[in-house]
Amino acid sequence: MIGPFDFALALGDDALVAAQRLAEWTTRAPEMEEDIALANIALDQLGAARLLLSYAGELEGAGRDEDALAFLRDDREFRNCLLVELPNGDFAVTMAKLLFLAAYQLPLYTALAGCADERLAAIGAKARKESAYHLDHASTWVRRLGDGTEESHRRMQAAVDQVWPYVHELFAPDPAAPVDPATLRADFDARVAAVLDEATLTRPESGWAPAGGRDGVHTEHLSFLLAEMQVLHRAHPGARW
């Protein structure tokens, strides 16, 4: 059971780590237009992260702002889901990650927009429009790659197989949270199934459901991601930028 601080922190960390990964694509995307699109999505995630982390800092009341939370916590203190910290892999893996993340964030932010906490409601109302675009973008690419060439089909199916186990963690029940993630599962499943069907892809049957991100027990990847993200900020304690 988690309170509003942990809830805002978890969502903020999801968005921040997703932004950090998506931004790694800058100058590397398969098309110039896609470079711009991925940067756009990274900027949306970063914007949501800043709002959520700022609010988490206020709820905590210990004087930590968005930067203190982003740059001065270690990986064991991060509360993001494992899905977002997984390496980008090839473009298919990135699109599988984005599809699942957006299909989770869209119903989540939509539900948040109607919750009792006014600040979270405002953040949800803003972010859900962005998530709808992210979902649309990822769906388009998953369909193209799934139903494109033989190679792209093979890569897209492999990506779905690789990333799918990490979606279960997103929906672990938490009845006390402002939005109980378990209530979002049906919406997620319906959206994802429709896209995968059209893309001629199959959803893997797998009992493996890695988790631990919400408790600060991450994959080996997160520590490297944070080491890079935090290096400059930490090298100059107390400096303004």
Add this chain to the structure above:
Amino acid sequence: MYGNDFSAEDAPGGGLLGEVEAAEAALREAAARGRRGGAPGPDEDLEAYFTEVVDADQKIEPRDWMPEAYRKTLIRQIAQHAHSEIIGMQPEGNWISRAPSLKRKAILLAKVQDEAGHGLYLYAAAETLGISRDELVELLLNGRQKYSSIFNYPTLTWADVGAIGWLVDGAAIVNQVPLCRCSYGPYARAMIRVCKEESFHQRQGYEILHTLAHGTGEQKAMAQDALDRWWYPSLAMFGPPDTDSTHSAQSMAWKIKRFSNDELRQRFVDMCVQQAEILGLTIPDPELRWNESRQAYDFTQPDYDELMRVIKGQGPCNRQRMEHRRRAHADGAWVREAAAAYAAKRVEQKEKVAA
């Protein structure tokens, strides 16, 4: 929209932005007054008409006849400008993952994204001259067309991101503001849009340096070090001295170019001196001093031999930048092929339905 959240008082670029707006007004005014007697008749001398339009400070448009050399010069110049935007994403992109605050990360990410947008916009302008973007990208990847040599220098610290914004974008704007009045319409219009965005970038870069220069001792040293490394390469961005410049005279006559390399370089130096004073940083030139009779600053010229070496491929990062671009292009090939195959299948399905 981002980046208006700091004071405008110290910020540079105001005067240049004014010039962009004046060029935009002139463009509108020229369009409103229409061209001499409309399009030329079938019996008219096309070359004479072209010269008349250029002399009257009006715009050549894609449908117009133009000398082949004019077309080629423009394709080369616009393409190299587009390539520079695309390659120029790399040195700054190098710091996105390590930006020292979330706000700076957002600003930098948006800036690098703007560069990609400028690249696309410029490729589209070049395409109006009868060449495809794919062909131009190929010319970049096989090394037959160049990009601005400044991007062959490394970004070693966060302050380099500030220095690129202030100096490199500043030099680019000084170069590009006159291009807002270029005789070729699509290029002139592209430049107006690009210059407006670049002036925001320049302010952001300046603001990064301003914060560093007024921060801790280490931050100030970082800012000075960046200025020390980027000053002369930025001066070299204006190209070789007028005595050695090969393309200038013809481009001047065609009103593609309106000021000489040395005139623009002087304008840039004069602009930077006061800004460096406000920053509290020292331009690394002991010969820099006001010349009362010229009403301009005397300064040390950049090392043009170094510029030639970097243009020829021997800068610190030439190989790295090209390798990075080639790899992104090659790694993305299967994705582009998939998109094309998917689109072809959709067309096929539509045709089946229609039949």
